Structures are given as structure tokens and as C-alpha cells.
Amino acid sequence: MGFVAELSAAVVLIGIVYWWFKNVNTVRNKLRWCVKKPGVPILGNALEFTGGSTEHLKTIGRCIEYSKEKKFTYIEFVYRPIILISNYKFLEFVLSSNSLKLIDKSDDYTYLVPWLGTGLLTSGGGKWKTRRRILTPAFHFQILEQFVEVFESNGNIMVNRLKEEVDKNSFDIYPYITLCTLDIICETAMGVSINAQDKKESEYVRSVKEMCRIIVERSFSPIEMFDTLFPLSRNYKIQNQAIKVLHNNTYSVIRQRRKELEESKKQLVEIEDDVGTKKRMAFLDLLLKATVDNKPLSNEDIREEVDTFMFEGHDTTASAISFAIYLLANHPEEQKKAYEELNLIFADDKNRPTGHRYLQEMKYLENVIKETLRLYPSVPFYARMVNEDIEYEDGKVIPKDTSLVIFAYGVNRDKDNFKDPDSFIPSRFDGIDGKSPYSYLPFSAGPRNCIGQKFAMLEMKSTISKIIRNYELLPSIPEHKIVLAAETVLKSANGIKIRIKKR
């Protein structure tokens, strides 16, 4: 390279570095109102997050505590500005409908895109608004009512499978629950049964598990987190294979259902006239009927949404049900109250099908689930991206490209929001113990909250009530202390070990 070319390259490089640092300084100046936790040069605070999934909750908690009573702290990951928040007033600003500018997700969600595309969870802006409008009717109570029998039949299979664990000193109930919730979401989202509970692990189930694992590993791997370096890893090949299996499966179900619906237009009219009594509709059928600007959704549009339900709708409920079972096994008084309520509802026959009406009557069990989700929110933190400078209050600016991390786990356990915050007290939900809707955030809040929360509540009530009607839950021998791990959802790294006795 000649001297002039070298000089030009050096000037360009210096220009880029100068521009970069000017930007970094502008962002830091704008964020002077926020307490900044000091980090190391270049990497910022990234090294504090290298402890693995069992350390993330503690690390985020420590970072937020650094700002003392403010409860929001500014950190940097390689100059990327991030505000970690557990202050419910700030969260109200971020999540409420007044902040429609703050509906886009942060970069961390891009690892989901190869599988889910840009469906409801990962999309932003106009696409998200259109999809949310189309999908909202799919969660109408008349539609959800039809799914109760899917919860029922799959819950029965699980209760039967649990027989082999009766009277053992200790066993891990999580694998039973996760297969049950996987069967439920498959049948409700796609209208087909994969019988995950009956079969040896299928290729589809294995692929779902592989994808959930890879998504987490990528978020914290200094190599795999970069799209340019990821193809060099072993996970890249595994991911491609898993995605092929998952997409082929969803596409083949979509094509099959589209054909069936087209061939039986007459039957479809019957379905429209009498939702749920003639033929159960899956979420997929509703998507096949949906239109945008009078045009039907393409197979790819539908696949994105069906896969999103598959991802978002099984691990979340599996983890919540498992934690509820763990808490009940270790709190006999609370279990007794839940069981007595069920005895009243099912006085004549404990195996009577759990119809929608009976699920509505399970008030105490609902408190148990709410309290479980307060202590162990399935999605313990989630994030938004700021796409343009936005004013918070009194001229405080949140600069473009800042990630806002909503620390639901921290808000839910804040002693200023809940008395005795680390204790399991379901009855606190009889009255309103939290100060504001933004101080209890297991399903997020505002326009981008969880679309599946009513579905989830029905499924959790159905499944948990089935377990406790059939088995007494007892603490494991020896005692089992769970180790929390914040993976794609909050889990116990060492399983959910309990004991069961036939009732």
C-alpha cells in the first residue's frame, strides 16, 4: 500500500474512532441523571455477567442496588448503554400505553429470529401492531373455553405417569410437567397431538429443547453472540438441523390444515356459527382465517406465530407449575387450603372433568399461582430498545439505542411493594398488597403484555388441581433446595424434587 493510501486509511480509522467516542460521550452526558455503575475499559460491566445463568439474577440485583433507593442503574456492555430497572414508577413509564414509542424489543431477542422469524414476540413497530390486532381475538374466553378439554386429557396422562413415583423419597417432577405442557401447546396451537408424554423423545421435541438451549448459550457466549462468529461454532450446525425439523413440521401442519379447511368450506361455516361445539379450533385455524388488507396470511406469516406460541407457551407454564408444586410440597398449610377448596368443588367426584366453570371457582389456587409467579416469575427480566431520544421526566433524556431491562424478579420481591417479600403467602392476593399494577409484573404490563396470560392461568389451574386432587405433595428426603437459573425462562438448575403419596 502506498503512503497516501495508508494515510487515508489511518485518517478514516481515526475519524471512525473519534465519531464513536463522541457518540459514547453524548450518550453518557445525556444519561448523567442516572447512577452509573463503574466498569472496566472497553468491556464496561460485561465481565460482571460471566457467572452463568445461576448468577444473573444476583448480578442484576446487585447492579440495581448500587443506585440505592433510585432502583435503576446505568451499565455498559462494550459501550452499549443499558438501564436496569426495578423502580415501578420508571417501569410504568416504560411499559404503559403512554409510551408507545417503547414497544420495540432489544437486540437480545435476535437469537430467537432464526426459529420464530418476526412473530408477535420478536417483531416491532407496524408489524407488531397488525399481528397483535389479528391475534387478540384468538385469546377470547370463548376460544379459551374449548381448550379446557385439552388441558384435561393431557393432565390425566401426566397424573397416570406420576403413579410410578408414588412413595419414593425423592424425584424430579419437572420432566413430567414440561412434556405435559408441550403436548398442550402443540394441540392448542396446531391442532395436532405429538404425544410427547407417551413416546420416547421425538425429533420434534428434541429440536425444541436444542433451540431453547442454544438461544441461552448464545446470549452469554462471547463468541456465539456475534452473528459473524456463530457459524464457526458446533451449535450453529445443531441449530440449522433443529430449525429444519421445526419449520418442516409447522409448515406441513399448516399445509394440511389449509387443505382441510378449503375442502370443507361447509364445515368451516358451521365452526363460525357455533364456536367450540362442532369442532375445536386451534390457534392455527384462526390464523388461517385471518386477513390483513383483505389478504390471507401467508404460510410463513402463520408459521412465525405458531412457532412463537410453541416457544412462549410451554416452558413458561412448565416452570410456573413446577415452582407452584414445589412451594405447595414445602408449605403443608397452604396445600391443605388449596386441597380443601378443591374438595368443595369436586365433592361428588374428584375425577370429574375440570370444566371451565370449576376453574373459575378455584380462587385460592389462583392466589397460589399468583404468589408463585411473584416469587418465581417465569420470565424474570425482559427488555425494550429505545429507537429515538425520549424524555422520561423533567427533561431527563433516555438516548436512542439504550436498552431498558425490566427486572420483574426484583420488582416482585421489593420490600417496599410487598410485606415479607421472600415468603410464600398466597392470601396476600386477597387484598391488594402491591402498590401499583407495575409493582407486580410476571406477565409484563401495558400494550405489550403477555397475550397468553388467561390461557396460561386456566392451564396452570387445571394441571395443578389435577395433581393435588390425586396426590399429597411432600418435601423431598433429603430436603431439596432449588438453585435458580435464569435461562430463556426461570428454572431450577437442580430440578424440582418432591415426594408424592396417593390420596
Ligand code: HEM
Ligand atoms: C406462566 C406463563 C407465562 C408467563 C409468566 C408469561 C410471561 C410473559 C411475559 C413477561 C411477556 C413479555 C415478554 C417481553 O416483553 O419480552 C410475554 C409475552 C408473550 N407471551 Fe407469555 N407468558 C406465559 C405464558 C404464555 C402462553 C401460554 C402463551 C401462548 C399461548 C404466551 C404467549 C406470549 C406471546 C405471544 C407474547 C408476546 C406478546 C407481544 O409482544 O405482543 N405466553 N409473556
